[in-house]
Amino acid sequence: MHREEKISTGPFLKPLACLLGVLASSGAWAEAALDTAGLFAGRAPRQAENPFGSGRLPARPLPLLAQNDAGADPLSGRDALFGDDAGDAAAPKAEPGPARGAASGGGLKGFLQFEMARTIESPVHWSKMLTRADLGSQGNLGNGIKWKLGARIDYDAVYSLYDYYPAEVARDQRANVTLRENYLDIGTGDWDFRLGRQHVVWGEMVGLFFADVVSARDMREFILPEFDTLRIPQWAARAEYFKDDFHAELLWIPVASYDEIGKPGAEFYPYAPPVPGANIQYRNEVRPARTLANGNYGLRLSSLSNGWDYSAFFYSSMDTTPTFYREIVATPQPTVVYEARHDRIKQFGGTVAKDFGSVVLKGEAVYTRGRSFNVLRLADADGVVPQNTLDWALGLDFSLPADTRLNLQVFQRDFFSHDPDIIPAKHESGYSILLNHKLSDKLEAQALWISSINRTDWMLRPRVTWNFERNWRLAVGADFFKGPPLGLFGRYDGRDRVYTELRYSF
Numbered sequence: 001m002h003r004e005e006k007i008s009t010g011p012f013l014k015p016l017a018c019l020l021g022v023l024a025s026s027g028a029w030a031e032a033a034l035d036t037a038g039l040f041a042g043r044a045p046r047q048a049e050n051p052f053g054s055g056r057l058p059a060r061p062l063p064l065l066a067q068n069d070a071g072a073d074p075l076s077g078r079d080a081l082f083g084d085d086a087g088d089a090a091a092p093k094a095e096p097g098p099a100r101g102a103a104s105g106g107g108l109k110g111f112l113q114f115e116m117a118r119t120i121e122s123p124v125h126w127s128k129m130l131t132r133a134d135l136g137s138q139g140n141l142g143n144g145i146k147w148k149l150g151a152r153i154d155y156d157a158v159y160s161l162y163d164y165y166p167a168e169v170a171r172d173q174r175a176n177v178t179l180r181e182n183y184l185d186i187g188t189g190d191w192d193f194r195l196g197r198q199h200v201v202w203g204e205m206v207g208l209f210f211a212d213v214v215s216a217r218d219m220r221e222f223i224l225p226e227f228d229t230l231r232i233p234q235w236a237a238r239a240e241y242f243k244d245d246f247h248a249e250l251l252w253i254p255v256a257s258y259d260e261i262g263k264p265g266a267e268f269y270p271y272a273p274p275v276p277g278a279n280i281q282y283r284n285e286v287r288p289a290r291t292l293a294n295g296n297y298g299l300r301l302s303s304l305s306n307g308w309d310y311s312a313f314f315y316s317s318m319d320t321t322p323t324f325y326r327e328i329v330a331t332p333q334p335t336v337v338y339e340a341r342h343d344r345i346k347q348f349g350g351t352v353a354k355d356f357g358s359v360v361l362k363g364e365a366v367y368t369r370g371r372s373f374n375v376l377r378l379a380d381a382d383g384v385v386p387q388n389t390l391d392w393a394l395g396l397d398f399s400l401p402a403d404t405r406l407n408l409q410v411f412q413r414d415f416f417s418h419d420p421d422i423i424p425a426k427h428e429s430g431y432s433i434l435l436n437h438k439l440s441d442k443l444e445a446q447a448l449w450i451s452s453i454n455r456t457d458w459m460l461r462p463r464v465t466w467n468f469e470r471n472w473r474l475a476v477g478a479d480f481f482k483g484p485p486l487g488l489f490g491r492y493d494g495r496d497r498v499y500t501e502l503r504y505s506f
Contacts, residue, residue, distance in 0.1 A: 105139040109506055110150075117499035119267070125164050127267050127497060128221075129157040134228075136180065144187040150180030166265035173220060173262065181233050192240045197233045200251060202300055202313055204351040204362045206407050206434065210391045211313075211349050211364040214251065214298070216320040219270065220262040222492065224461075224479055232257045234296075245304040251315075253296040258287055258342060259320050267495060272324035273374055273423065273486060278334040285340040288318045302351075312350040318342045323372045326383025338383075345370040358399045365392035373422045380421075388416045403438035423486070429453035442467045450489070457483030457490050475501040 110133070117128035136150035154177075159170035183196030203211035216232035223230070234253050241248040262269050264282045274280060288294040296318065302311035322340035329335040349366035368391070372384040395409035409432045418426040432450045439445055444465045451458035463477035478498045483490020 103140060103142040106137045108135060108137050110135040111503050111505040113501060113503040115499065115501045117497045119495055119497045121494040121496050123164075126158050126162060127495075128499070129161070131155050131157070134180070146185040146187075147183070148185075149182050152176075152178045152180055154178075165267075166263070168263045169266045173266065179233075190242050192242070194236075194238045194240075197235050198238065199231055199233050200236060200238065201231075202311070202315075202349075202351070204309075204311075204353045204364050205393050205395055205409060206362070206397065208364070208393050208395075208409065208411065210366050210393050210411065211351050213313075213315045213317070213347050213349065213366060214253075214296075216257040216259050218260045220260055220266060220268060222268040224268075232260065247302045249300040249302075251296075251298045251300070253317070254292060255290050256288070256294070256296050256318055256320070258318075259322065261285070261322065261340065268492060271491070272326070272338045273376065275328075275334075275336045275378070278328075278336045281335060281337045283337060283339040285322060286342075288342055294318050307354060309353040310351065313348070315347045315349075317345060317347075319345045319371060323384055324374060326374070326380075328378065343370060343372055360397040361395070362397065363392070363394045365390065373419075373424070375419060376421045376423065385419050385422060387419060387422060390414045390416070405434075405436040407434040407436075408432075425454060452483075452488070455484070455487075457487040459489045471505045473501075473503045473505070475503075 113130075113132045113134070115128055115130040115132070116126070119125050119127045131154070133153045134150070135152075136148065138146065138148040140146050155175050156173055159165060159174040165173075179197055181196075181198050183194050183198045186193040186195070200214040201212055202214060203209065205211070209215070209217075214234060216234065217230050218225070218232055219230075234257050235255050236251055236253045238252075239250045264271070296316065298313060298315035298317075300311055300313035302309070319342050322342055324338045325341050327337040327339070329337060346369045347366055349364065351364040352362070354361045367388070369388050370386060371389065372386045374383055375385045391411070391413050393409055393411035395407060398406040398408075400406055410429070411431070412427060412429045413424070414428075415422075415424065415426050430450065430452045432448070434446070434448050436444065436446045444467075446463045446465070448461040448463075449458065458481075460480040460482075461477065463475060465473060465475045467473050476499070478496070480496050481489045481492040483493060485491060485493070
């Protein structure tokens with residue numbers, strides 16, 4: 001590591017102190033709101049070189065929380081490799097399967113769901129009328145070979161009944177048919193192999209994406225959907241070795257999946273920083289060619305020792321999240337053209353978890369090389385600069401009396417050799433609070449709060465779920481955003497919404 005890339009302990013202590021302050025008194029909330037310049041923008045840039053004013057905000061968001069179930073994500077380890085994944089959790093429990101040498105076929109299972117959302121900020125409008133069918137089946141071919149098939153069908157009537165959104169957005173989001181997990185599992189001795197389209201989850205945190213470096217995500221609703229909806233499987237070959245408390249995992253993705261960001265004009269499109277006085281245009285996203293040279297690969301090692309579950313990994317990939325490259329056309333009228341591209345990045349990381357009974361400690365950290373960020377200098381040729389970063393997170397999960405669960409997490413992104421003209425500050429910090437309480441056997445309330453520590457920029461997500469009949473679930477909730485126009489959450493300040501979901505699982 002170069003000398004200029006060393007990190008002092010001060011920036012690491014700041015978010016921890018802030019979390020304690022949040023728990024101790026409401027004064028820390030006021031302190032976190034002192035800087036209103038923009039999301040994740042520690043200090044004001046030099047006015048002479050910044051054409052955007054004093055707000056310093058991230059062009060690329062930190063990997064934050066998505067709406068998830070209160071429990072941990074069970075998508076890793078030997079049980080997950082040969083059992084049901086998180087998306088099947090709502091289905092009725094299956095009977096024990098046949099012996100290893102016998103072949104069997106599973107019936108159709110999954111869920112049907114109807115979702116409606118109404119944006120309550122002016123102009124008030126319906127933003128979702130989605131009908132979804134998530135279908136899957138799995139079985140045993142015998143001799144240690146298992147299979148799984150899955151597909152999802154979506155139809156959003158809001159794009160047929162109303163003309164609020166541009167035609168390109170309607171074409172992108174009105175109807176979709178996607179393959180979910182489709183793979184073969186082969187087990188032999190201490191080795192397990194999974195071949196096909198699959199979820200690969202390396203993170204430990206509840207809802208955080210820091211160490212979840214393999215997954216692509218459907219970001220057309222920001223980070224609001226549940227994890228089984230948000231994650232996009234990868235076409236991969238995965239080999240896993242299990243020996244006592246040691247686990248090794250080798251991964252190869254010859255043809256990668258990438259984040260779905262939607263089209264300009266969509267409700268949650270991740271716009272690049274504007275340039276005052278210039279027209280803004282967006283070209284179609286450029287995705288890497290489907291060649292072996294653009295494939296992804298990685299290695300993960302994990303072990304359990306004295307109750308501590310820890311892992312380390314390396315992953316080389318074409319970044320699932322695009323970077324908006326910039327081109328300035330001076331004549332006949334000043335125009336800024338953005339084009340989303342994907343760059344090769346390398347990531348080194350690790351996770352740790354420890355169960356202390358009523359409290360579970362989790363942590364993870366990821367060092368990323370090669371990722372580029374938007375720069376505010378108009379003289380820069382392509383509008384981006386490479387910046388190496390360290391993302392880390394710590395969390396505590398409390399099991400409280402009266403069927404109550406509290407999850408507290410702090411997270412931070414640190415930039416090495418920080419370019420003063422990129423939008424984020426050198427140290428960008430935040431925290432999250434998730435409170436879940438069962439009001440009865442069938443009724444559950446939950447609230448999720450995520451906020452920047454650097455400034456006032458937050459998201460609040462209250463939700464009530466009613467399991468009114470076996471396999472039936474009704475949920476109502478709201479999503480509130482507050483912050484500056486270029487903030488991670490503030491950019492959606494006009495997208496506050498209320499929603500309802502009805503799901504039947506089978």
